Amino acid sequence: MVVFHRLFGHFGPQRWWPADSPLEVMVGAILTQNTAWSNVEIAIKALRESHILSSMAALVNTTEETLSGLIRPCGYFRVKAHRIKNLIAAVEVQTGGCLDKFLSLPRAELREKLLSISGVGPETADSILLYAAKKPVFVVDAYTRRALFRHGWISPKATYDDIQSLFMEHLPLDVSLYNEYHALWVALGKVFCRPKARCSGCPLEELLDQSSAQNGKPHHTC
């Protein structure tokens, strides 16, 4: 929680994820795979203007070709159009297309269902669980992983589940906390933890010094 408060104090409330509906979160979670959010925004805007995100039915009735044409700006458009269709098809099969019912499934069951969909991995599934279904699940992304590694708090071999457990075992199960914390790691990562960035003015600098003094090892710059 010390780290959370340090980040919150520096960056303030993030109000993430910027979407109008759970359906938009789900589509956005696919679109953001290995892609900068700025490019995702362009694709989301095109989908909104085409009213494709207005309902499940609208998305179901959109062909994969139309979808891929609209999401082209965010890259991997053919792959992502197919993955979005897979996701929607799973909701159709599971609950007859009732998204609210699908997102109301118990946390563990919903995560399992999501992970069984081709194109949905742990990060995408957890983003949907937290931001669309409002389930208390900590989302681990590239920024979180990179920041933790550079601070010497995880090993380079730590898996997604290892990192997720690290947070969930030490924090209360709280949707708004996980929401804000994940967003704060992203905010930190964007500014200080890009591949070639160095950490001058990083809000975690003092904590870095404390942890490196304790384990006697020099820390990475963030």
Next chain:
DNA sequence: GACCAGGCACATC
């Protein structure tokens, strides 16, 4: 022009 970015599935060893 080169490099990078909130992943994932699949092939190969």
Next chain:
DNA sequence: GATGTGCATGGT
């Protein structure tokens, strides 16, 4: 299992 590789665009 672990390690590549393909997918693709826009910004810097």
